[in-house]
Amino acid sequence: MREALEEARRGLAAGEVPVGAVVVAAGAVIGRAHNAPIALADPTAHAEILALREAARALGNYRLTGATLYVTLEPCPMCCGAALGARIARLVYGARDPKAGAVESLHRLLDDPRLNHRVEATGGVLGAASAAMLREFFETRRE
Numbered sequence: 001m002r003e004a005l006e007e008a009r010r011g012l013a014a015g016e017v018p019v020g021a022v023v024v025a026a027g028a029v030i031g032r033a034h035n036a037p038i039a040l041a042d043p044t045a046h047a048e049i050l051a052l053r054e055a056a057r058a059l060g061n062y063r064l065t066g067a068t069l070y071v072t073l074e075p076c077p078m079c080c081g082a083a084l085g086a087r088i089a090r091l092v093y094g095a096r097d098p099k100a101g102a103v104e105s106l107h108r109l110l111d112d113p114r115l116n117h118r119v120e121a122t123g124g125v126l127g128a129a130s131a132a133m134l135r136e137f138f139e140t141r142r143e
Contacts, residue, residue: 021047023055031055074101094130
């Protein structure tokens with residue numbers, strides 16, 4: 001999770017909303033990214049999506065069975081859908097997102113019994129540090 005926070009710091013330095021993500025499989029980091037929708041002019045360039053893409057390229061397979069996705073903010077519906085499609089085993093996230101969170105805040109996509117895959121999720125890991133970085137970013141933007 002500390003590596004995901006470091007990715008979020010990189011995003012912050014680039015002027016993006018500071019969210020970072022890291023994908024780990026078999027004890028090794030196989031994907032990492034920070035939010036980049038501004039830099040890439042791409043509304044899908046969330047940290048989770050970019051990290052999952054990098055991990056899939058590293059393995060040569062879109063199925064990331066057994067992998068864990070670490071992210072500093074509770075994923076949105078799009079990113080939860082990508083995690084489900086990638087068949088990751090586990091998601092660990094920091095801060096809850098009451099406005100767009102699709103793990104537990106607004107929706108419960110990762111454990112929806114109607115879907116053909118479930119993802120074990122753990123929230124609140126280094127959540128205070130993740131939330132503080134986001135709060136600082138948005139306070140600065142409002143000034």
